[in-house]
Amino acid sequence: MRSAPTIMHLDLDAFFAAVEQRDKPSLRGKPVIVGGVGMRGVVSTASYEARVFGVHSAMPMHEARRLCPNAAFLAGRFRAYRESSKIVMTILGEQSDLVEAMSLDEAFVDLARRHQGASDAQLVALAESVRAEVSARTGGLTASVGLGTSKFMAKVASELAKPNGVCLVPAGKEVETIAPLPARAVPGVGPATMERLSRLGVKTVADIQALSRKELVRELGNAMGTHLFHIARAEDDREVVPVREAKSISVEDTFEADIADRAQLNAVAVRHSRLVAARLAKAGFFARTITVKARWPDFSHTSRSRTLEGATDSPERIASVAESLLDGLDVSGGVRLLGVGVSGFTDVAQEPLFELEASEQAPVVEETSAPLTRRPLLWLPGADAHHDEFGSGWVWGSGLGRVTVRFETAETGPGPVRTFDMDDPALHLGPAAE
Numbered sequence: 001m002r003s004a005p006t007i008m009h010l011d012l013d014a015f016f017a018a019v020e021q022r023d024k025p026s027l028r029g030k031p032v033i034v035g036g037v038g039m040r041g042v043v044s045t046a047s048y049e050a051r052v053f054g055v056h057s058a059m060p061m062h063e064a065r066r067l068c069p070n071a072a073f074l075a076g077r078f079r080a081y082r083e084s085s086k087i088v089m090t091i092l093g094e095q096s097d098l099v100e101a102m103s104l105d106e107a108f109v110d111l112a113r114r115h116q117g118a119s120d121a122q123l124v125a126l127a128e129s130v131r132a133e134v135s136a137r138t139g140g141l142t143a144s145v146g147l148g149t150s151k152f153m154a155k156v157a158s159e160l161a162k163p164n165g166v167c168l169v170p171a172g173k174e175v176e177t178i179a180p181l182p183a184r185a186v187p188g189v190g191p192a193t194m195e196r197l198s199r200l201g202v203k204t205v206a207d208i209q210a211l212s213r214k215e216l217v218r219e220l221g222n223a224m225g226t227h228l229f230h231i232a233r234a235e236d237d238r239e240v241v242p243v244r245e246a247k248s249i250s251v252e253d254t255f256e257a258d259i260a261d262r263a264q265l266n267a268v269a270v271r272h273s274r275l276v277a278a279r280l281a282k283a284g285f286f287a288r289t290i291t292v293k294a295r296w297p298d299f300s301h302t303s304r305s306r307t308l309e310g311a312t313d314s315p316e317r318i319a320s321v322a323e324s325l326l327d328g329l330d331v332s333g334g335v336r337l338l339g340v341g342v343s344g345f346t347d348v349a350q351e352p353l354f355e356l357e358a359s360e361q362a363p364v365v366e367e368t369s370a371p372l373t374r375r376p377l378l379w380l381p382g383a384d385a386h387h388d389e390f391g392s393g394w395v396w397g398s399g400l401g402r403v404t405v406r407f408e409t410a411e412t413g414p415g416p417v418r419t420f421d422m423d424d425p426a427l428h429l430g431p432a433a434e
Contacts, residue, residue, distance in 0.1 A: 002149040005123060005168050006112040007240060009146045009154035010092065010130065012085075013163045015105035017047035019080055020072075020382060022139050024394055026406060026414035031055070031071035033064050035364070036328070037381060042364045044076065048163060074382030078365070084138050091133050095126070098240045102288070102344070103307055108151055110240035120168055123147050127166045139410055149174060150236035152187060159185075174234030179206040187231055187310075188224060196220060208232040241346060249283070250291070251275045252339025258297050260334045262326075269322045272340035277315035280342060286311035288344035290318055292325040295337035304328055305365045311346045318342065328364065379403050379422065384430025390418060392430070403427065 012018065016034040021027045031050035035043040041061035053068040065073065085104040092099045098110035111118070115126065127145040134143050142164040146157025153169050156178060161167035169177050183189055183202050194202075196219050202208055208216075209232050217225030230236075251272040259265055269292065280287055291305040304325040312318065322340045379385075379398035385405045386392050393407035393415060401422050408415030420427050 001171075001174075001235065001237070002112070003171055004112075004118070005120065005147040005149050005153070005157075005171060006110065006115065006118075007148055007151055007154040008095075008109040008111055008123075008127060008130075009148075009151070009158040010088070010107055010109065010134075011144050011146075011158045011162070012088065012105035012134075013142045013144055014045055014047050014051075015084075015141070016045035016076060016081055017050070018141050019077070019084055020074055021047060022141060023080065023410045024072075024382075024406070025408050025410070025412060027072050031068050032074065033061075033068065033071045034074050034076050034382070035061055035064075036366050037061065037073055037075045041366075042328075044365055072382075075380035076365070077382060077384060080384075084141060087137050088134055088141075088143070091130060091137065095130065098242055100240045100242060108154060108240045120170055124166055124168050127168070131164075131166065150234065151238050151240065152231060152236040153177075153234055156181070156185070175209065178232070178234060179204065179209060181205045183208055186228065188227055193220065193224065193228075205232055247345075248291075248341050248343035249276055249279050249285075249287075250293075250339055250341030251279075252293060252337055252341075254295075254337045255335070258334030258336050259338075260331055262331055265326060265331060265335060265338060266323050268338050269326050269340055270319045272338070273319035273322050274315045276340055276342055277313055277318050280313045285345040286313050287318075287342035288346065289342065290321040290325070291339075291341040291343065292322050292329075293337070293339040293341065294326075294329055294331070294335050297334050297336055299336070301337070302329060302366065307344060307365075311344070325364065328366075379429070386428045386430055387418075387420070387424075388426040388428075390416075398422070 017032040020032050020034060029049065031053065032047040033043055033050050033055060034045045035041050043055060043057050043059045043061060043064050045057060046055040050068050050071050055064045055068050081104055089099065089101055089107060092107055092109050096109050096111055096114055100108040127147055131143050131145055134141060144158045144161040144163055145166045146154045146161055147168040148154035148157050149171050153174050157167040157169045181204065183197055183205055184194055186205055186208065200211060200215065200219060208228060213226065213229040216229050219225065220228060253268065288311045289305055289307045291303055293301060293303045295301040306321055306325060379395050381395055381397055383395045385395050387405065390407050392409050393405045396404040396406045396417055402419055403422050404417060404419045406415055406417045
């Protein structure tokens with residue numbers, strides 16, 4: 001354990017939804033929900049205005065529509081998210097050469113070398129300056145920042161700082177800080193583990209702290225029992241590991257004839273998952289993000305990704321997630337190519353921190369490319385659009401050969417709404433949906 005809280009964890013607040021509200025003035029202060037907009041869509045991010053209605057990430061989109069029918073439901077603009085994420089990671093890189101990006105909106109930073117000897121007050125001031133810099137350079141995005149003596153404590157601190165704040169857990173205060181938290185806040189405590197702990201009367205982290213290693217091992221097994229004994233006492237020696245040169249491993253196959261049979265496609269996905277897992281193990285990596293890519297008969301493609309709370313090299317785990325991602329695609333028209341990939345590498349099989357009720361329902365990110373034919377499927381809600389006469393805006397909705405666009409940008413106030421034919425030669429889809 002470190003003697004000073006020199007590990008920082010930054011988490012952008014409601015990231016995807018916040019970018020949409022930044023770029024769409026009419027949505028500021030209103031509920032915004034980003035995710036898959038189809039029948040099987042899943043919420044990726046909900047703005048804080050939507051969360052008060054009970055909407056949260058990983059929720060089926062149809063349930064979100066029931067809870068918050070007046071929200072703006074947007075498909076997402078991943079180029080815009082990547083651009084903002086790059087700005088934030090650059091800011092973090094200015095503070096340390098040890099930055100571990102966990103996703104587009106989350107990263108750990110090791111401050112020990114460049115800020116050795118800094119007091120707690122100086123570290124808090126540094127975190128506040130990082131937050132201010134993030135807001136200034138990204139056009140107003142906010143972040144929650146935690147500081148702790150380990151990655152676990154920094155993550156806990158950023159959760160306590162939400163939204164839009166800073167929290168530092170002083171050295172020596174770790175155990176008492178986590179004691180009142182629910183037991184589910186401990187890495188590795190999912191529904192199954194929690195059920196076993198409940199037999200021992202466990203509800204909070206303090207209850208785990210009161211148990212001996214022998215009791216935990218007897219109930220949970222040696223590996224999990226020992227892990228839980230130490231982590232409940234805030235004993236975590238994981239280092240901040242910078243991004244590696246190798247960013248992904250994937251296997252894909254182009255079929256001689258389009259395949260529409262789901263069982264056959266599932267078998268291909270399982271085979272690809274085993275090959276990917278073998279390459280992952282050979283490289284000595286564990287992966288957090290699993291992706292399925294499908295290319296359609298019109299040569300467009302769709303990629304669906306899920307980022308796990310932990311990291312894995314298990315072929316069974318990769319295959320299970322890949323099959324669930326494939327299940328969210330309509331393959332009735334046939335699939336020309338199918339691929340499975342992994343990314344987000346780490347050196348260890350990290351345990352999750354705040355595990356979801358159903359870990360397999362972690363948020364899904366979906367990206368769709370343009371087909372070679374005309375573009376009717378591209379007019380997704382929220383996508384950038386431009387009209388030669390009226391300027392820049394975003395897709396409000398589409399259907400029956402018509403597209404409705406609200407003309408506004410981050411620099412304007414709320415703008416007017418107009419409807420056009422999809423084939424209007426003056427109307428163009430912007431690149432930020434790519």
